Amino acid sequence: GAGVSQSPSNKVTEKGKDVELRCDPISGHTALYWYRQSLGQGLEFLIYFQGNSAPDKSGLPSDRFSAERTGGSVSTLTIQRTQQEDSAVYLCASSLRGGPTYEQYFGPGTRLTVT
Amino acid sequence: GENVEQHPSTLSVQEGDSAVIKCTYSDSASNYFPWYKQELGKGPQLIIDIRSNVGEKKDQRIAVTLNKTAKHFSLHITETQPEDSAVYFCAASMADRGSTLGRLYFGRGTQLTVWP
Numbered sequence: 190g191a192g193v194s195q196s197p198s199n200k201v202t203e204k205g206k207d208v209e210l211r212c213d214p215i216s217g218h219t220a221l222y223w224y225r226q227s228l229g230q231g232l233e234f235l236i237y238f239q240g241n242s243a244p245d246k247s248g249l250p251s252d253r254f255s256a257e258r259t260g261g262s263v264s265t266l267t268i269q270r271t272q273q274e275d276s277a278v279y280l281c282a283s284s285l286r287g288g289p290t291y292e293q294y295f296g297p298g299t300r301l302t303v304t
Numbered sequence: 305g306e307n308v309e310q311h312p313s314t315l316s317v318q319e320g321d322s323a324v325i326k327c328t329y330s331d332s333a334s335n336y337f338p339w340y341k342q343e344l345g346k347g348p349q350l351i352i353d354i355r356s357n358v359g360e361k362k363d364q365r366i367a368v369t370l371n372k373t374a375k376h377f378s379l380h381i382t383e384t385q386p387e388d389s390a391v392y393f394c395a396a397s398m399a400d401r402g403s404t405l406g407r408l409y410f411g412r413g414t415q416l417t418v419w420p
Contacts (some may be wrong), residue, residue, distance in 0.1 A: 193347070222407070231310075231412035232393060245407065257342070280347055289397035289408045290336055295347025 191215065193215030193296035195281050201302045202271055210299045212268040221254055221264050222293060227277040238264065240289030271303045306331040306395050310411025317354035318419050324412045325386050327394035328376040337370060338408065342391040352379070375406050384418045391415050
């Protein structure tokens with residue numbers, strides 16, 4: 190079946206511009222995660238959505254970052270006034286249920302480059 | 305929160321040799337430890353996991369061991385093959401069955417290269 194998809198696959202933007210990154214989770218998965226992967230920095234947790242519960246935003250690095258999940262499915266990560274340090278691969282993952290013991294299925298990521 | 309350290313950051317082995325990647329965690333309450341493999345250009349994929357009520361788990365050529373007292377766990381790959389080349393991430397979490405709370409804390413990853 191279809192896996193997690195993300196778009197765009199690559200995004201180059203100028204410093205100061207806003208960007209939107211999209212994630213389409215696996216159908217029926219109630220949990221959705223966003224991570225940031227910088228070179229040599231592993232997987233940095235950003236935000237977690239579980240069903241209709243309030244999202245866990247504890248990983249968002251600044252108020253320039255926000256995310257929403259509409260209708261319990263598609264999610265959009267928005268970065269306002271992008272900075273060069275925002276350059277990274279942004280990964281989305283979904284799981285059947287929330288909680289860490291459910292396998293997370295990752296998308297291929299969006300590579301963001303801020304010039 | 306939990307802090308997961310992973311070593312080494314890079315590892316090169318000859319095909320057929322074994323590879324070992326080690327992780328330590330800080331929160332003694334952590335009880336769930338998955339390993340993910342990330343191939344070039346793809347997202348990470350779960351390859352094996354272990355819970356704190358067991359000390360070792362095997363799946364064909366891969367195995368994971370856990371030492372709760374020392375708070376460390378390791379991934380062992382035997383008879384390595386070139387297709388094992390990837391970045392491997394360990395993770396830790398305190399996970400209650402059926403609970404939606406909690407998240408994974410990942411290590412920084414190990415780039416494994418298997419030379420033919």
